[in-house]
Amino acid sequence: MALITPGLSPVQRAHVADVLHRIGRVPVGRAAGISLEVDAAAGRVLAQTRPTDEDCFQIAEAVAHAYGVDPLTAAFSYGHVLGLRVALRRPSSPRGRRRASISDEYARLTLEHRHAVNGIIRLLLSRQGPDEPAQAPAAPPATEDIKAARRWVRQAGQAARARR
Numbered sequence: 001m002a003l004i005t006p007g008l009s010p011v012q013r014a015h016v017a018d019v020l021h022r023i024g025r026v027p028v029g030r031a032a033g034i035s036l037e038v039d040a041a042a043g044r045v046l047a048q049t050r051p052t053d054e055d056c057f058q059i060a061e062a063v064a065h066a067y068g069v070d071p072l073t074a075a076f077s078y079g080h081v082l083g084l085r086v087a088l089r090r091p092s093s094p095r096g097r098r099r100a101s102i103s104d105e106y107a108r109l110t111l112e113h114r115h116a117v118n119g120i121i122r123l124l125l126s127r128q129g130p131d132e133p134a135q136a137p138a139a140p141p142a143t144e145d146i147k148a149a150r151r152w153v154r155q156a157g158q159a160a161r162a163r164r
Helices: 010-023 028-047 053-067 071-089 104-108 111-128 142-163
Strands: none
Touching: 010 028, 010 071, 028 053, 028 071, 053 071
16 A cells, blocks of 8 residues: 555654553554554544544544554554654754855955954944934825815816816
């Protein structure tokens, strides 16, 4: 059976089997089989576009019946494996970008001279001061807006009277 999502690593399978043995008191021989079974079931469910709660209940009941364990233990192991698979599907955090060198000349400098150049650059940047934020042009005073509005109303009234 080909799964779309990657399976658990042997270390993760051993971890699931250990958790089942300690928490669910499942014999080690059955725990390995259960972890493999729920791993395959989790892969099938995650390959679906919309897994339902019923899928999860049916899988837990089927595994519990097949291996003779408590349904709660089977549901726990299934949820544990499902969580591991979802964590595997998450993208890793982005890595930092390498700083690009200033120029080819800078790349040819020795380490000692690069430190000196970096010191000079930091000194120049500190003396330059922060950039002033761009400011919007000042709005005209409100009295000018009111005068312009009254003038417009007066002209509109005159134009309306002239059309009658």
